Amino acid sequence: MKKTWQEKLKDKPSIPKVLKLEKGFPCYNAVRKMGAEVGDEIVLVNPSEVVAIMKQVPEGNLITIVEICRQIARNHDVKGCCSLTTGIFIMTVANAVEEARKEGKSLDIPYWRTLKAGGFLNEKYPGGQEAHKKLLEGENFKVIARGKKYQVVDYEKYLMKLT
Template sequence: MPYRRKTWEEKLKDSKTFPKILKLESNFPCYRALKTMGAKPGDSVVIAPPLEVDAVMKQVPLGKLITLKEICGILARKHKTKYCCTLTTGIFITTAANAADETQGDTPYWRTLKNKGELNKKYPGGVERQKSLLEQEGHAFVNRGKRVFVQDYEKQLVDL
């Protein structure tokens, strides 16, 4: 029987092993990122399911923005942990974006930025498509080398 790749939507709905609440260890893939946020070994960390990440992204209204950091904060509070794994959350943000594109879904993924307001080259259509969709909502941009950032993104963050 030939192997069939999962669709993005199937990946999004594959939450059977999540959420996971773990104690942070120095060998975790997200350890360095969490350490810069103040995490220490032994702190509680949630790996939230992809559908929960998608649900947060769906709450961002027109003209507002959210970043990986804010999504992680929301998920950590929901699961009563100190931190949220930024690595898996970033992967699930990309999964939600591609699932929305694949199914013409209602997740406004282009409003979700990388940390520091950077556009995400892994989204459907890459940075150019995300930039175009955000321009239609009135956002301005600044280039830093090859990377593109939303100008003054902090002033446009949603409060969830």
């Protein structure tokens, strides 16, 4: 039987896992853009660490995958975190929240306040970019089209400060 989105959020006992960055890693280019070099330690984390950060974002603030990865790296005292698995977890959280909502439950995670790098909306959220845009505009964020993508105007002004 196929796992539900909520089941996919369960942590795995073998994680977190610290690895040395190699050129062949699927997240290599993204992690390099965040400052890690070959041989630097990066971390793979469980969904619960991503959820904990996403839950902190109050109304009026935003966060991007870049800030989430930087915070996770700080938490583990390493140079970076795997942005590929983090991105998958962010998308899984969004789908789990909507799945729970349809079941009459609340996971209390404002996933729509989590953006992609550069302040872009996430096309993999439930309902795609259009639904993401509607949720953000419902909180008075201005969203504009950039080709086929959407971006929050001046998103940097709204980034939550992580410690």
